[in-house]
């Protein structure tokens with residue numbers, strides 16, 4: 001696959017890119033949390049029924065993400081961005097901050113951010129790294145005293161800033177998808193949009209995603225093995241380089 005100076009790269013990442021940093025994926029083995037399916041604690045209904053359980057879940061995820069480190073795949077994407085500048089756009093379904101800590105700047109978290117919370121009434125997200133693990137410690141808004149929730153897009157809610165995502169997809173010439181099972185929409189449908197525009201599409205991961213047939217290329221393997229080799233420096237030095 002060629003990447004020319006005219007190409008615009010749209011990258012979509014999922015839980016698999018952070019797996020080798022020690023963060024569990026959703027649907028693999030270990031995808032359960034304290035016996036719950038993630039869908040059972042990541043919904044507005046779960047929040048209405050038991051906010052302590054929901055905050056306990058996200059506090060644990062905060063704790064895990066704080067102690068995790070970016071891996072070679074996160075770093076490879078940050079290096080690629082350094083080369084491509086505004087011709088690079090990273091859309092992640094992940095709520096951890098490992099892409100940012102690897103150096104990514106042109107990044108959008110379509111499912112929200114683990115290290116932000118927001119008031120359920122004012123709706124304004126703010127930075128928050130605190131852990132809320134018992135009912136007595138659940139946060140409330142300093143301004144209006146309404147409950148504060150994780151700034152996460154739950155099942156049944158609309159992902160953040162889809163307009164920008166579709167605009168970026170619209171000017172992409174290559175779609176690179178890394179470490180996502182292709183089971184959650186709208187992200188799983190990006191490859192179909194790309195196909196309508198005849199954009200070249202590549203998937204990287206150790207097993208086929210559910211939407212496998214939609215991709216032009218499937219590169220089977222772990223993200224930390226494949227991504228660094230895709231952007232080896234000697235290839236990037238050429239005006240026309242290869243993935």
Ligand code: OAD
Pocket residue numbers: 013014015016017019020025026027028031038039042093094111153154155178179180181182183184204205206207208209221222223224
């Ligand atoms: P999944 O858990 O569904 O899929 C993870 C994918 O990562 C699988 O296809 C694995 O094969 C792949 N994988 C595992 N190890 C890998 C590695 N070392 N390198 C590359 N790939 C690897 O996670 P997502 O597809 O990200 O949404 O899940 C999508 C959404 O569903 C999440 O954002 C979350 C979840 O429920 C919300 O919370 C709204």
